[in-house]
Amino acid sequence: MRYLIVSDIHANLAAFKAVLNDAKDEWDFIWCLGDLIGYGPDPNECVALLREHKHLSLSGNHDWAVLGRMDLYHFNADARVAIGWTQSVLSDETQEYLEALPPRDRYAPYTLAHASPREPVWEYILDDRTAAENFNYFDTNVCLVGHTHVPVIYEWADNVGVRRHEPHYGQAIPVNTNRLIINPGSVGQPRDNDPRAAYAVLDSEENTWEHRRVAYDIRSTQKRMSQFRLPFRLIDRLEHGW
Numbered sequence: 001m002r003y004l005i006v007s008d009i010h011a012n013l014a015a016f017k018a019v020l021n022d023a024k025d026e027w028d029f030i031w032c033l034g035d036l037i038g039y040g041p042d043p044n045e046c047v048a049l050l051r052e053h054k055h056l057s058l059s060g061n062h063d064w065a066v067l068g069r070m071d072l073y074h075f076n077a078d079a080r081v082a083i084g085w086t087q088s089v090l091s092d093e094t095q096e097y098l099e100a101l102p103p104r105d106r107y108a109p110y111t112l113a114h115a116s117p118r119e120p121v122w123e124y125i126l127d128d129r130t131a132a133e134n135f136n137y138f139d140t141n142v143c144l145v146g147h148t149h150v151p152v153i154y155e156w157a158d159n160v161g162v163r164r165h166e167p168h169y170g171q172a173i174p175v176n177t178n179r180l181i182i183n184p185g186s187v188g189q190p191r192d193n194d195p196r197a198a199y200a201v202l203d204s205e206e207n208t209w210e211h212r213r214v215a216y217d218i219r220s221t222q223k224r225m226s227q228f229r230l231p232f233r234l235i236d237r238l239e240h241g242w
């Protein structure tokens with residue numbers, strides 16, 4: 001089976017469409033690692049588009065916030081505005097769908113978690129030490145995470161510890177090796193100084209993973225965000241990738 005791996009779409013429909021188009025006919029099933037909404041201008045449309053395809057999705061911290069499951073003091077002022085706006089436009093259908101999603105799941109030999117296997121809603125795996133600790137919190141060979149919006153691979157090797165690998169775009173790498181924590185990056189709001197949408201393709205028969213990037217019409221997303229008076233900083237950051 002070939003999986004299209006997406007995370008942190010964040011209601012950015014133009015970015016999500018570009019990913020689906022870029023990977024056309026190259027996958028059988030979508031795994032979405034959460035944060036479908038929050039930040040961007042098209043929450044209902046993004047969820048509807050995901051649901052048109054065979055897929056499985058997790059929920060993330062922004063999904064939880066919009067559903068009223070978490071206190072908004074955890075979020076910065078701009079994120080809070082976006083969450084409030086999203087709540088005001090969320091359809092009953094989208095809400096019902098999001099309510100049913102778990103933040104963590106397991107499909108051996110893969111574990112899926114929005115943030116980290118230890119703290120699936122909240123924890124940011126941004127350094128080797130946090131990654132190393134998290135290898136104790138899942139029992140499969142590979143754990144896929146999103147949340148940081150930064151594509152990366154952490155490899156665990158006995159006697160060596162954690163090694164961090166930068167993504168090699170468009171290059172399939174084996175995943176039936178040492179244990180791995182892999183982040184595909186963010187579709188809708190990349191934060192690694194590359195504004196292109198990030199995603200990945202996982203082939204469970206070949207046991208390979210491929211990080212990918214695709215340019216999308218950033219202006220169209222920015223225009224819609226301006227129309228809805230979403231915070232300038234959230235609009236601006238899309239073209240810079242931070």
Ligand code: ZN
Nearest residue numbers: 008035060147
């Ligand atoms: Zn996110």
